[in-house]
Amino acid sequence: MALTPKRITLLTTAAPVVIEMVRKYWPVIEQKIKENPELLHSIQDQLKKLATARKAGFTPDALRDRLAILREQVAYLRASADDDGEARRATLFQKQIENLEASIRTAEAASGRHREKDLRMISEKVDALTEKVVTAFIDEKSQDSYPQ
Template sequence: MTLGPMILKYLKNHPEIWQDIVDALKKVIVRRAADPGELLKTIAALREQVVYLLDSADDDGEVVQAEAWSRRLDHLERVAKLLVNEASKHEVKELREQVFALRKEIIEAFVIEQVEDAAERRSLK
């Protein structure tokens, strides 16, 4: 991830936020050799994060991005369901790489949004 130093400092100073983020990210940690069934679980957890991002979007750009991720997750979910019972190693590897690449994008945005939302809540107190 390419989290900026300011975000990392904020998380270090607010461990309660860090724990919430860690708990959410544990759901999307997958073994390198994950099969389509495991990838479906990761896709479902990523969908939760995208729903959060959509609900807490601050502008149209964030809405558009979250909707694009949702569509990509829909596509990956359909592919994973097709591959659950019968797939070549190559097909599973390709699906895994696509899920992992999307996971990276979503996690980065999720962490940043969590920090922004927490900072906003603190400033409202």
């Protein structure tokens, strides 16, 4: 895989979990960007937000910030859902975000090592959800920007 300027820009603006996702799905992303170059800017903005939020660590506030960014993306997915399947997926993502927020509140009540362990585990779950939501967001943005 040759690193073109577009690829370098995209990779350097993403957090580690997002970088792995981009590597995994690069052929699809690259094709979508070729079809609509403006899509790159939209995706970059979202990846920058996620990368910045992820660098803040796994404190309750940092995790809430990451979930807020995902909530924005899920709101976009819900608003642009073209069928029942997409609407259900957005609703499922929203439920997962709400569950993670409840987990953060529970972890805040814990003390010491339990709190840190719980917050790290929640951070890993946020990473996994981020991969799913960002993949859906990229796909939906590309469909909306360049209808098939």
